[in-house]
Amino acid sequence: MPFLLAIQSAVGQGILWGIMALGVFITFRLLDIADLTVDGSFATGGAVCAVALTSGINPFVAILMATVSGFIAGGITGILHTKFDIPAILAGILSQIGLYSINLRIMGRSNIPLLNTPNLFKDFPIGGLSNNWIVLIIGLVIAVVIIMISYWFFGTELGSAIRATGNNEKMVRSLGVNTNSTKIIGLMISNGLIALSGGLVTQAQGYADIKMGIGAIVMALASIVIGEVLISKGTNFMVTLAAIISGSIIYRIIITLVLQAGLSTDDLKLFTAILVAVALAIPTYLAKRRQVTTYKKMTKELEDAETK
Template sequence: MTDLIIATLGQGLLWSLLAIGVFITFRVLDIADLTVEGSFPLGAAISATLIVEGVDPVVSILAAAIGGMIAGAVTGWIHTKLKIPALLAGILTMIALYSINLRVMGKANVSLLRMDTIYTFFEKLSFMHTWALALVGLLVAVVTCVVLFWFFGTEIGACLRATGVNPQMIRAQGVNTDTMIVLGLLLSNGFVAVSGALIAQGNGFADVGMGVGTIVIGLASVIIGEVLFGTRSFVSNLISVVLGSIVYRIVIAVVLYLGMPPNDLKLFTAVLVAIALSLPTLKAKWQSR
């Protein structure tokens, strides 16, 4: 039971990077970006392929981040320069990334069995794999939150947040909102790709179809975090997203433990997100009575 709890906590922390990426586009930029369903497996594909070729696991994660950032920048360019709606731009990039991911891996699945990963260092220190997952996840989540809190406190970060809140006002201040949108999508998909790389190394494989439903997982983590832990400030937003990812993983672990068929998880997640999104409305109606 302890191993299950630690493994669930570790998975929640690793998936929190995906949730943070979705938070940047969904809450900060107010854009529904489906690129994540392609950039997540892209990060996994790049990392796994490089590791098989003998590249250091940490370097492979950095390469995955760059790949994800390029994917996000492409979506931003399609949206801002070609004036294609953000949702459609993300779908176009997501579809294109499916073929690119196959090109990167050369096949549909790449195994990392008996390969050194970022978790190997901790395992050599006599840590179990589940503990290694949790330690790496905690370290990455803390560093990510600290860096983002600093970044969004800078002038560029403030402009990025203002672009999502009131683009007309920030344009009147002389800020190029197109550049801010591209920057936000770039950052978002960079974090998503890193999450994909970490998950692939933790699971021991990368698969071209592992990105299916990731946008729903990210939204579930964001919404659950906001509902349960609140959004009093930007730092509380970041913490809520991470905690929401952990809670989501705990819920999934519990329902699987109780016997829910794995094939029903996507349906369960969709219903869970719908309920979480409707809670403010239901609460307001209840209070009005």
């Protein structure tokens, strides 16, 4: 059953990459910032994790180190954006480009295979499970833990202030919150999660590559948009977070399906870009059409009433 195996693998990958999408969600939706650090910080997480593993560090600690590297990357973007008033998109791009060189420096070359190093997935304590199942189990446990922590954090005083910053910055400042800090903290957490995901993916696939982060932002947006289609707006925060992970899984399944159907892997990025663009455009298009129809309907009723 190669097809079912491919789907199973897609689900596992979807969860691991879904954690990256959760990170992007924090900046894109909660803070209302389009942060492009992602492509760089994802690879940074992978690079730090791979180098840590080849140095014999515990795979779990390696993941934590990857997360911290993401915090730092996000912090730099945050400082560029808030302290020096560089537009968020530009600040993100600057970090992303800078990180490419930094990642090469960390790795020392463009690809690190992890053949004989300790590994969270290879050293799984329960024997007899296929690799797909192990990825699924570990991914699910970590995703649940992250969702729980996020739910708690964004309900705290600080977390509420961060959410409100994306909503109405002026109001939040007038209530005595330093919005520069809330933005920096948000960007740090976001990129921390992204780098964490990068570390997990590196361990799961058994290598780190300098190009592993390319297009990550678009995949994250696809996951978020698909996830939001699944649920209605204004539902519980925890459900929203779970929906994004689900969105990432669905995205992976769609990709698997179109590849099975014969799409060339070369065209994959274009396919993803079109998928996201269409998904983002549909709600706006429908709303506009609805407005036009109501306008026509009401105007017609008015004219009908006058002619009577």
